Amino acid sequence: MSIESMNKNHSLRLESLRQLISSFKGWGFLVPYSNCFQNEYMADCDHRLQWLTGFKGSAGLVIVLANHAALFVDGRYTVQAPQEVETRNFSVEPYSVDSIEKWLSQHSPAGQVLLYDSWLYTVQQISSYKKHLDPLGITLEPCDDNLIDAVWVDRPVRPCEPFVPHPDEFSGKSFKNKLEPILASMKLKSLDYMIMTNPESISWLLNMRSNDTPFTPSCQAFLIIDHGGGVQAFTDLKKVTQDVRNHSGDPVSWCEFKQFLDVVSSFSTKKVRVDFGQLPQKILDCLRHAKAEVLHETDPCILGRALKNDVEQAGAIAAQERDSIAVINFLAWLERSYQNKKITELDTVAELLKQRQKQTYFQGESFSTISAVGPHAAIVHYHPDPLTNTILSEDAIYLLDSGGQYLDGTTDTTRTIALGQPTDEQKDRFTRVLKGHIALASIIFPDGTTGQQLDVLARQFLWHVGLDYEHSTGHGIGSYLNVHEGPQRIGKGGHGAVLQPGMLVTNEPGYYKAGEYGIRIESVLLVIPLNSNFLGFKTLTLIPIDRMLMDVSLLTKQEIEWINAYHDKIFTKLSSKVDEQSTGWLQEATKPIKFSESSLKNG
Template identity: 40%
Template sequence: MILPDQAALFVDGRYTLQAAAQVDAALFTCRHLLDDPAPRWLETVLPPGARLGYDPWQLTPDARERLHRTGDPRGVVLVACPVNPIDLLWADRPAPPASLARPHPTAWAGRDSTAKRAEIAALLQARGQAAVVLASPDSVAWLLNIRGADVPHTPLALARAVLHADASVDLFLAESRVSPLLVEHLGPQVRRHDPEALGGLLDTLGERGKVVRVDRSRTPAWIHDRLEEAGAGLVVAEDPCLLPKACKNATELAGARAAHRRDGLAVTRFLHWLAETAPRGGLTEMAAADALAGFRAQDPSLVDLSFPTISAAGPNAAIVHYRATPATDRLLEPGQIYLVDSGGQYPDGTTDITRTIAIGPAVPGVRRCFTLVLRGHIALARARFPKGTTGSQLDSLARQFLWAEGLDYDHGTGHGVGSFLGVHEGPARLNRTGNGIALVPGMILSNEPGVYRENAFGIRIENLMAVQEITPTPEGATRPFLGFETLTLAPLDRSLIEVGQLRPGERAWVDAYHARVREAHAPHLEASARAWLEAATAPL
């Protein structure tokens, strides 16, 4: 938020330490996005009758409504800016994406685009809706089985689309980015337009009095307002691609398991290398991240990392989304712990894993904290819950042991993960606030509790899990029950576990998990790495 005489940056708990270190305090004050949200701050700094500008392409109708409610009692007016002033100042702005969009084969997607379009179109027909605007590129990617290279580490083509009740689609993607192969893949029911033509189609829908579905939480205000001004009948409802995209089909789940086995093998090789290399000294965060990327690159199916690797030693690990730079690059030194959060993009799946490793002998206080985090991770991984349970109802399972010791972490416990799409995907998540979305079989979510001490250390343990039905149904159950299948396969650092703190069931879980890791990877490792893995996964 930028005002004539002051400005503020709003971040959640993942970025508070980074913001304090990287933002010029003389220009911006840093505020907590949830504890001190922007609307509350505006109430204290905007004078009555102020005009607050916004970019209608960067703000959703829901976000705008929250600001409007803040300013309305004092006559504050929200003004849509035809040009974002930052665009006028951005002299070295990169060129727009120019790569070709490409088909995502049914062999990986599990369902062809025709079937997906028919399913969503039938939903529109049943509800009397003529069309839905798909403003999110990930929804377009899922619906049409296309991928791209427009976003770093996320295989998206920056496209928008309108799906009609007859299952036809208007796709807004520059013709220069459409290959003959993609034309054949899309078929005759998908009409292609340059992105600038979107406004004209919205006008046509309005002029014909069509009922159009819009997700106010994911659609730019510009699109919503253009439809409204053109006379369309707007139906506010969630993007109909969100839930089916999140519920992976059998092919996507099989692909996720295969991708995680390969990815876990790369991480296991890296952990063996780290155990040999770090004690010699001289290893930095950036060098370790490069080495991990090299182990992943040995898999010819790797397309990209799924996000920039978080390679953090000692106090840097307390910065939740830390990114090593030449200015911050630390040595991995004895007595420290090292946190590495990383993932890969493969055509059959997206991975995300965090491991915390002791460099040399582990400090007892750190071992205690690691074990509390591990117990919460295990509690969530072992959870059984009735159908209809939401992520917010499960979040405290991962925090309970930390809470008992007066500890907590200021981020969610888990986020959804796409299938060769975004490493962060909705609509389900595991956090305290929640959004009322029930967990459904096929969803893939992260399990990543942690604990952080500023200027000291950070600990996080992350595996990905798939929601699955519990079969057979527990005796006496009054409705179906669900649980989790852990997909990620890489060793935990046994030296950080205080075995005496674990209950028998928790200890059994670690041993069973490590047995799975050993069974998956030992046959593919050379002798020295196999011997290391046998020791790293030995029963507690």
């Protein structure tokens, strides 16, 4: 089989994988969107699922059996996935453990073995799968090597970018100060070691960044912390410069990644703390073989990096302001250009990047820009490419979801723009999304509140007319780290973390009509203390919301006052900072809306 054939024909790739599964005496093989670090954004060499199926989303699972195969995706990708994969090869199914169990019960007889790469699954994931598959008589069995790698004949080389120290002027807290409470906790619980495998936590703790993966400047490494304060960092040592060694100091000894399992294998009878939600099953198997005493606790750095200190908060505010300037300059350019020139979705991506590159501290995009016009906007995570690239036409809705990585913060924002005259339906849907956005941004809530409790605020006006959206309403954001960060979130499912002062979270309700248009309004919020044990949100994003798409008759007086105050704040803060040719556009975009009692509808 030629390399060219393997690269172009997913059917051939699937057949090659099936032959290998059979040679290993397996009935099937699990192919997750994952690597050993559980990165959201991965290097090209880790995109096994995309190589096999053609699916370009950032979450999913493929199960390949002898005669059937399925791609499991969440609600963000239900429109996108069938467009990208050959559905004669892969059925597209909802991504949940219950759905996986149901599908396997229909296609896999009892007594069969499913192979998997134990580096790519966390302990928690495997435990959940086994709970659902054991009653079906299906056995999960790890294989020594990933079967995809054996048939991926021209797999890209793994990147090897150097680590870069992240100065205290941006982090606000030294590595030593971050390590102290971890060591105190280990001493209290008589732990010998703590193993860390999450790149964002490790980057935050060490005050290091890197560019090994797209969009997220995290360091691909594992850490072992011992009770005496020593830290072993395992990575490709070609990434570790003398500046990095000087910055990390004496507590950190740098080791080759291939030494990691050998060190873990020596932990006989040692008490070791891990996080089963992050730890690859491969490492737990090694610890058990060594007869270590394993204690599961949540990674302490997750909450530490979510609670932005004063320096990180100031950086987030500054980064959001600069990013807003870039987006305003872009929107002004778009207004001037799209009617007279054949502007495409990819043209807008390039222009927006150019505007961001003008801003201080800009390092790169925080995710692949979603630049979507018309029906493409109904695909929640659509990304234009040369095959799908479309000209922005009049009388269409344009959705732009984008973000930047700055040394002092990470940004994420969405605005939906009317190109020409929107329909009454589009204005109705947009205004209901806007009302939900305002309700969430304005809420005052008591200590102890979770994002799940607030989610209904953003959906209520869509629910009034029997509509909804499939994604969550908000996610946390890192500080020059991952644009999607926990533990806080705003959404229907799960319990989520309690919202606390210093946390960042997005506010992004939406509406999507498949095949026609999509709407989303997204801003970044900072949780702030108010009084008497109550909290609120401060909106950091400073980008106008398109008045052309508003049905003002659906807005209350209070909602109009919120919009006017928000737009006045934008103009006051940024009118002297945007490009000269953008000032007129900004002035028009932030004009106050007039309120009239007589024009109100019952929305």
